[in-house]
Amino acid sequence: MYSRMNRISIACTLLVFSSIYQTANANIEANKATVERRVELWNTGDLAIADDIFALNFVSHVPHYPEVKDVESYKEEVINTRTTFPDFHAEIHDMVAEGNEVACRFTNHYTAPNGNTVTATGITIDHFVDGKVVEEWWEVDVMGVMEQFGMFPPTRQNYTWGTPSTVTGDPGDPETNKAILQRLFEETFRGNLNIIDELMSAEYVFHDPVSPIEVRGPEGYKQHFAMYPTAFPDIQITIDDIFAEEDQVAARWTLSGTHEGSLMGIPATGREIVMTGINIYRLADGKFVETWASYDALGMMQQLTTPEWPITGAWITNVPVPDFGNIVGQWTVSSQSQEGTNFTSIIRQAKPEATVFGLFPDADYQSDHIGQTVKTGLNTYESTLIGYGSKKAELPGMLPKVVYISVIYSKIQLVDENTAAGSGTHAFFLASADGDGDGLPDDDQEPIVCLPYSITSKRVSPMPPCIPAPVP
Numbered sequence: 001m002y003s004r005m006n007r008i009s010i011a012c013t014l015l016v017f018s019s020i021y022q023t024a025n026a027n028i029e030a031n032k033a034t035v036e037r038r039v040e041l042w043n044t045g046d047l048a049i050a051d052d053i054f055a056l057n058f059v060s061h062v063p064h065y066p067e068v069k070d071v072e073s074y075k076e077e078v079i080n081t082r083t084t085f086p087d088f089h090a091e092i093h094d095m096v097a098e099g100n101e102v103a104c105r106f107t108n109h110y111t112a113p114n115g116n117t118v119t120a121t122g123i124t125i126d127h128f129v130d131g132k133v134v135e136e137w138w139e140v141d142v143m144g145v146m147e148q149f150g151m152f153p154p155t156r157q158n159y160t161w162g163t164p165s166t167v168t169g170d171p172g173d174p175e176t177n178k179a180i181l182q183r184l185f186e187e188t189f190r191g192n193l194n195i196i197d198e199l200m201s202a203e204y205v206f207h208d209p210v211s212p213i214e215v216r217g218p219e220g221y222k223q224h225f226a227m228y229p230t231a232f233p234d235i236q237i238t239i240d241d242i243f244a245e246e247d248q249v250a251a252r253w254t255l256s257g258t259h260e261g262s263l264m265g266i267p268a269t270g271r272e273i274v275m276t277g278i279n280i281y282r283l284a285d286g287k288f289v290e291t292w293a294s295y296d297a298l299g300m301m302q303q304l305t306t307p308e309w310p311i312t313g314a315w316i317t318n319v320p321v322p323d324f325g326n327i328v329g330q331w332t333v334s335s336q337s338q339e340g341t342n343f344t345s346i347i348r349q350a351k352p353e354a355t356v357f358g359l360f361p362d363a364d365y366q367s368d369h370i371g372q373t374v375k376t377g378l379n380t381y382e383s384t385l386i387g388y389g390s391k392k393a394e395l396p397g398m399l400p401k402v403v404y405i406s407v408i409y410s411k412i413q414l415v416d417e418n419t420a421a422g423s424g425t426h427a428f429f430l431a432s433a434d435g436d437g438d439g440l441p442d443d444d445q446e447p448i449v450c451l452p453y454s455i456t457s458k459r460v461s462p463m464p465p466c467i468p469a470p471v472p
Contacts, residue, residue: 028097045082055132062138063296085110096250098243100128103250119159123278123294139294156212169284171247205290232257273303309417314460343373363389363403379414402431418459
């Protein structure tokens, strides 16, 4: 009896695991099909596909399109792309999937304004929940696109992925392959380049469209890799995500470091850089046989070569408000530190709206906003400013009553020496809910309203005086 029951138990267990495997595999195939539909969206411009495949809370991460953040801005970018490049066409070369994630390696083809045929390689990662894409990461060879547009001198002759490796062997299993990749990252970035001989096939091929030279074999990879620790002695790399399918591993990563050595002809600048990327690796017999890499090379070069402009000075700001027009303000920034990292900011509206368009009808005065602006990177800043709405005292000699606390948070980018752009939130808190009465919102205090906004600012520069009309 026991033996029979034991066999039945084993059979049931196998059925359960088989069912789980089949369900997981079906979900992976469905997710891959959704990625194919995403490519169809770009190839046809059918925006109904976006509503089908993206979740309502979808978030997009695109280094070269920071304004593309949600479904609506994603649709706008599809429209802009297909309007500017009517012959735009993307092709998928490969996909790697595990669990709720899919990595897709692709090439875009279209005609540039100068008549050149453009080839742009890239890799995406999509994260799924309940069959919908909730988050997406893009890495595209934008530097190559700019070169083909004629905006930069060409650094290479070939903008394609190159010829795939023909090496085959035991594919291994996904968990082991992920462990091998993590070991490669850990050892090489600790300076142990001997691990490359151990983990890479003699026929290894590195597909990096940004590189002007072909990288082959362990020695070729060592030479290619060595230029980064030389340029960034404190280099750090973080694997932000890793997943595998059969003989392939996809990894999303972030690299950071201080530029203290020459890189691609650029002398040391002392600047700190951050670069993101996505790689796909293929293994055979426990060794890497090829890698496809896509990373924000243009962003890295911009961090190294873009001039640094001062934020201190006087600015005129414009904030568009739907149905009400533009809010114009005077923004003054003065330095707090010799290092140039902390600043005092004051914003004064040209025509304050004390009631905040009727939200606080008791208020009849709005103060200036004052606070701190902090440098977060090359020409990038974050700012928090505090202001107040108050009501004039009904009796002479009494102090005005504070009605609300106004908090403006901004992320600001200097576009050039005289132009800044940014976005943020404007929150309003009831002053009566400020429990400790310190004039700042309490840690657990919720805003009455929180409004998103965008802002553009122009520096006030010396201007020629007007010429008075002659006295008659």
